[in-house]
Amino acid sequence: MAMTRSQFAKSLQEGLNTHFGLAYTDWQTQYTAIFTSENSKKAFEEDQLLAAFGQAPVKTEGSGVEYDEGREVWTARYVHETIALAFSITEEAEEDNLYLSLGQKYAKALARSLRHTKETKGANVLNNGFDSAYAGGDGKELFATDHPLSGGGTLANELTTAADLSETSLEQACIDISNFVDERGLNIMVKAKKLIIPTNLQFVAQRLLHSDLRVETANNDVNAIKSMGSIPGGYAINNYLTNADDWFIITDAGDGLKHMRRTGVKRGVEGDFETGNMRYKARERYVFGWTDPRGAFGSPGV
Secondary structure: OOEOHHHHHHHHOOOOOOOOOOOOOOOOOOHHHOOEEEEOOOOEEEEEEEEOOOOOOOOOOOOOOOOOOOEEEEEEEEEOEEEEEEEEEOHHHHHHOOOOOHHHHHHHHHHHHHHHHHHHHHHHHHHOOOOOOOEOOOOOEOOOOOEEOOOOOEEOOEOOOOOOOOHHHHHHHHHHHHOOEOOOOOEOOOOEEEEEEOHHHHHHHHHHHHOOEOOOOOOOOEOHHHHOOOOOOOEEEOOOOOOOOOEEEEEOOOOOEEEEEEEEEEEEEEEOOOOOOEEEEEEEEEEEEEOOHHHEEEEOOO
């Protein structure tokens, strides 16, 4: 349905000081601190996990060498979504408006709506990261203590006992990340890169990462997290996280959390010949998701 003059009665009269409510300062793009972006040319993309070899055994003199086998394990699939929104305004409403074009003003609001949707969908990968209803390729939610390994055993990218963000919990998370193994149980070098937090934890994160000495203690000990550079990327606040206690660490593991771009934002404006209404539309296609759970570590707080 088109927006008509009845919805903009004040805009048809002289003496109006200003319009407000459409032009607010937006937060800078935040999903880029969490996801690596890749372009796509297909309806969906698939990342295939390959299991490597196990530890090499001792070969006794005169005996034959043992053979090992690699294989495909599970697949992470990214299916693109189409995000679109439009509005229409009558010719008369645009003509009789005494101020700047309503169409131009609402076109900016349209862009804000798409940006908000993208940030929300990106943050929801973390918001839903502890929910088994949002399983990945290995059949587990993003953050779990029991991601199955093809060679046997499990991998944990979540604290064994959920904990709020603190010096102790952050140090334990960094230790757990350094103990990551591959699908056959071989040690791999993965390091914490950036801490992702909701707005409620910004002051806690500032003290933890930037104090020279340990926080909340009278001991004159060095702040090991800062002095060792355990979180080299610092922290990033995400205003779209929905739980005030959740906190996350993005690691340097390859093929972790991804943003697949199928089509960038396309804008369209057209007039209807019969009614004279102007129609504005914006559309894009993308998907957020995760491939390797080693790409992130999380705790739901308590």
